[in-house]
Amino acid sequence: MTVASPNDFQESLQPQGWLRYFSFSLDHKVIGLQYLVTGFLFYFIGGALAGVIRAELTSPISDFVSRETYNEVLTLHGTVMIFLWIVPVVNGAFGNYLIPFYVGARDMAFPRLNAVAFWMIPPAGILLIGSYFITGAAQSGWTAYPPLSITTPALGQVVWIVSVLLLGGSSIFGGINFIATVLKLRRPGLKLMQLPMYCWAMLGTSILVVLSTPVLAGTLLLLSFDIVAHTGFFNPALGGNVVVYQHLFWFYSHPAVYIMVLPAFGLVSEILPIHARKPLFGYTTMVYSILAIVVLGLVVWAHHMFTSGTPPWMRLFFTIATSFIAVPTGIKFFNWLATLWGGKLALNSAMLFSCAFIVNFVFGGITGVALAQVPFDIHVHDTYFVVGHFHYIVYGGTVFVIFASVYHWYPKFTGRMLNEDLGRLHFLLTFIGFNLCFAPQHWLGLNGMPRRVAEYDPSFTTLNQISSVGALLMAVSSLPFLYNVIVSAFRGQVAGDNPWNALTPEWLTSSPPPVENWIGEAPLVQHPYGYGVDEDSLSVQAATGRDLWSGAGRR
């Protein structure tokens, strides 16, 4: 492959300065930040939609918005948060910014494809949000199950399909790019098993994206034929089968959960060792557990359909497969705990958000293993228990990691530090608000509140109001964060090249980095986690818990 020299860039028509961020830039760092800021814009839109839902649910009757609007809002909330916030940010934003650094490359493998992938997102997002004001948005939930999606107003549903197809296409382009970059653009001398863990996470994620997203695209195309051309693929009145849609949909949408959490696992694996001043514990098993999650993640989809038209043997197989995904996931969590053990933990915002991620995700994982058991799921499926569970996974898990990552990499993005006091305030408000919002929902689900309802049994009012207070607190928590990231960009303390004293390659250049990442040759980092006291007198085999406890052998 030919690599353009820095001089070519300066002479090109590419705008320089702040205008770069609004241009068809080919620089992976610019594209990464474009993804990040766009993602945050949609996060606040999706958050406002969640606010409408929580406001409606403060009373047991449907009184805040009309019933149709409520269904539009919950459909948009789900779609925006998944396809325009979490997937683009953990994959597109951090992937584009970090992967070329980690493999020692000057850009992604396909810079133009990369820019195309990003620029598919704003039109898709504008279509989706705009559909609410112009045609009326889709009303059938982010799952768009037929026949409901065939019978609700057609125009909004078709716009929804076009928008999701665009976003899926963007995701596939990105996935191809990450696979090619990790496998083919590694700096000579850098072996696969020397890569930072985020590269492995993105490799696994991208394999899932490339394997499963086309299935969603095909399914939605068939659904749009059913709506527009009155074909009968999923229309029972014309001999179609509605359960087939569910299988095809979840064949993408369960791996989509791993597309949202695996990159978060990778980011945490980068953040923890640096702020704990210790090597990442169990690198090899971490890699294998990512690959195991990728393989198992493809064969668990029907656990979303235990109450649907599924025969007993299928329920049993997917119970076992889903339960076993807890094993590689558990390995990762125990390895992170071991990484913390005996370290020198800096209690900054990045570390606090990462540790809260561990706590939240373990909670969500435990309810997840419970939900995998058919008899348990038959009671709580499609209830607020499930709503609580997946918000613990995607918000308590992935969104907490996104915040940790912003605190961790902001100095590299901008060259300035974020204010730590505001960061800790942000953390505290988010952590309390999040748990207040979603923990009560588990009880609501167990006791009879189904999901996606605008009206409910009056005996559930108090807990719903507590949950809404939690949501309000989460909304408030974004104020110190917003103030912090905006003001610190201009007035923050100057960070220097490597404020965390880290070893991974993105820190071995200036902040913010130059166009082609390094002046001169890319560094060869063969031990990205080589922290720790090398002259330590303790051997790994001989060290006991008491030695660590008493500090024996430490200088």
Add this chain to the structure above:
Amino acid sequence: MPIPSSLVTLLVGMALVLSGLWVGYNVNLLPLDASANAPVYDSLFRVLFSIGTILFLGIVGLVVFSLIRFRRRSGDHTDGLAIEGNLLLEIVWTAIPAIVVLFVGIYSYDIYERMGGMSSLNDHSAMHRMPAMETMEASVTTAEPAPEGMAPVKAPRVWGGIGTTAGEANVLPVEVTAMQFAFIFHYPEGDITSGELHVPNGRPVELRMKANDVIHAFWVPQFRLKQDVIPGQPTVLTFTPTKAGSYPIICAELCGPYHGGMRSTVVVHEPDAYDAWLQKNSPVAATVASAAGTPTA
């Protein structure tokens, strides 16, 4: 004399397990158990809750302990210990979750079997409605009238559900039709149509469910049972109520604007009260009582 750390670890572990078991067996998060499989479900819930509590408390404890014990003191710029891994530890924390997950899987399989989940749906419905020989005949000559009055000619294929009534004689069949935004219950015995489900206490009930428009789901939290009602694909749900009372029937699958209002009630009567309800509502009985009007064919 300092206490050996292995002893401390052992004691902490035992305290953790005991507290998890205590919490699991004393927790009361579920609604009333009003069907035969609800207590079975609740015992699974207690086991899952105990295991979950042990895991969660253990991991949160480790995180909080690490954050306090290993926090960086001001002025300390040294690194932690350069421990990159430990094979034995990795084996332990792969094996233990695998064993736990396997145990939970086998146990929940057992629970599922006791709830009747593993009974073969279509064999059962065919057997239940007509003898095996007649099934073959019926499938060949579908135009012929029904060999027995109450069952349809050809038992429709059942696509999902939970069936426990195979081989039981005293089953009460109810046909459920879900539509936007109501459940309609039809009793083939006595030809009663009702907007509420009335069932006698202690007698197995088989719901034969179909949907007219979109997917709905039939859920009674007090029975711990839920089954989607799918257009074009009949499903069944069987249960045996064990406590008289009124419980909500909730639609659990998004079905349109009034989804949240799609609710009904299941009334579990004592057997004699159920017979009285049956008498009162049967169109035949009503005709006989008034001795007037044209009987409907």
